[in-house]
Amino acid sequence: MTSQRVTLITLGVDDMARACAFYEALGWSPHPSSQPSVTFYQMQGSVLGLFGRADLAKDQGRPSASLGTGAMTLAQNFETRAAVDAAWRRALDAGATALKAPEEVFWGGYSGYYADPDGHVWEIAHNPFWPLAEDGSLTLPDPA
Known part of the structure; x- marks a missing residue:
């Protein structure tokens, strides 16, 4: 049986420091398991992740230009x-x-x-x- 849920949303970002500063200014707190290359925010029952756009494209096996x-x-x-x-x-x-x-x-x-x-x-x-x-x-x- 397939469950209707999303457990992790990952956003590709061009500048991790800028992206983290933006979400922190919104009042979001990074999770302690965050690393320099990926930042996690615990939400209610799911996680928002910030990951470098080029690294995300590489992980997906696509050229970064195709990530819009x-x-x-x-x-x-x-x-x-x-x-x-x-x-x-x-x-x-x-x-x-x-x-x-x-x-x-x-x-x-x-x-x-x-x-x-x-x-x-x-x-x-x-x-x-x-x-x-x-x-x-x-x-x-x-x-x-």
Whole structure:
């Protein structure tokens, strides 16, 4: 049986120090098992890893020029619109590139997009139809 889960998300970065400084400015803490060539951030039930883009391409057996960004979005959901706005300000202050400022969206929520210094796209959103648990985790509600 195949399980529906992602245990590790690895982002290819061009400058490890710059990428680590960005995520630390967002309030993320590197895991102690991080190394100079790879930085890990423990999330709820999964891990975010930062790995040099050229090293990641080599590990995948592809030329580094074929590793792009922006064809997917990582997302964080927040309890309130104010929390989305605060996350937006924090990301821009940390060096993110604004893609779309948070605004009301067609599906009834509130969201915006930014790119980290390596171009990885993040959505920050408040979805009133998807309540978050106390720990911030998300379990999709059953349809009514």
